[in-house]
Amino acid sequence: xxxxxxxxxxxxxxxxxxxxxxxxxxxxxxxxxxxxxxxxxxxxxxxxxxxxxxxxxxxxxxxxxxxxxxxxxxxxxxxxxxxxxxxxxxxxxxxxxxxxxxxxxxxxxxxxxxxxxxxxxxxxxxxxxxxxxxxxxxxxxxxxxxxxxxxxxxxxxxxxxxxxxxxxxxxxxxxx
Numbered sequence: 767x768x769x770x771x772x773x774x775x776x777x778x779x780x781x782x783x784x785x786x787x788x789x790x791x792x793x794x795x796x797x798x799x800x801x802x803x804x805x806x807x808x809x810x811x812x813x814x815x816x817x818x819x820x821x822x823x824x825x826x827x828x829x830x831x832x833x834x835x836x837x838x839x840x841x842x843x844x845x846x847x848x849x850x851x852x853x854x855x856x857x858x859x860x861x862x863x864x865x866x867x868x869x870x871x872x873x874x875x876x877x878x879x880x881x882x883x884x885x886x887x888x889x890x891x892x893x894x895x896x897x898x899x900x901x902x903x904x905x906x907x908x909x910x911x912x913x914x915x916x917x918x919x920x921x922x923x924x925x926x927x928x929x930x931x932x933x934x935x936x937x938x939x940x941x942x
Contacts, residue, residue, distance in 0.1 A: 771942040773904050773925040774811035774853030776842025812856045815942070816864070819902060819923045822940045826899075826921060831865030834898040838890060838915070839905020839926075840872045847874035854904040855880060869898070873909045892918045903928050 784805070788798040820830050840854040841847060849855060854870075855878075861868050862882050870878060871890040878885045888894055890910065895901060895918035903915075906928035915922060916932035922939045929939045 770927045771925075772811070773815045773857060773942075775808045776849075776851040776853055812853045812860060815853075815857055815902075815904075815923070815925055816860050818940060818942060819861075819900060820864075822921055822923050823900060828899055830861065832867065833900060834867045834869070835861055836888070836890065836894065836898040836901045836919075837868060837870040838872070838901060838903045838910055839907050840870055840875050840878055841905050841907075844905055844907050845874070845909075849875060849878070852905075857902075857904060858885075869894075871910075872905070873907060890915070895919045 784798075784801045788801045791798050816830075819835070823830055823833055837854060837858055840852055840858070841849050842852040842854075858868050858870065858878075859880055859882055862880075868883075868885070869888050870885055871894075872878075872887050876887050878887070890901075892914055895915055898919070900921040900923060901915060901919040903910075903922065903924045903926055906926035910928070912928055912932065916929060916939070920938060922929055924939055924941050927941065929941075933939045933941070
């Protein structure tokens with residue numbers, strides 16, 4: 767089964783259950799080093815995503831501060847309305863703190879309340895895609911029109927390999 771990097775893990779069990787297992791194993795005198803390592807890597811992914819996005823914008827002569835970024839998908843996995851432990855929340859907050867103008871589109875989450883801002887979902891229309899500095903794909907919902915994203919977005923940072931069919935040499939699609 768292939769595994770692809772993503773913006774981190776989320777949901778109600780995957781981020782939590784391995785720690786319970788690790789704790790139970792420690793009670794028997796053993797260490798689960800692989801679980802701890804995976805946790806460190808997964809917890810570092812949101813910051814890594816922001817770094818990749820920053821470098822992609824810098825490559826186009828644009829700073830994060832003041833950049834308009836359209837986030838596609840805020841749920842922890844595709845085609846659900848669950849944002850529990852979603853790394854999208856952390857990434858959006860990081861971008862907002864850096865001065866980015868963040869909007870989002872998610873057919874399953876009409877409104878999003880974060881510590882630093884309250885957002886309402888927008889429609890990822892061709893005009894909305896073309897009007898932003900960067901589109902950041904955090905959840906690969908099946909309802910998103912990836913051909914339209916490829917055709918209209920000036921820059922795409924794809925953390926879910928959703929744009930694999932549209933990547934060509936010299937394209938404006940950046941992946942993890």
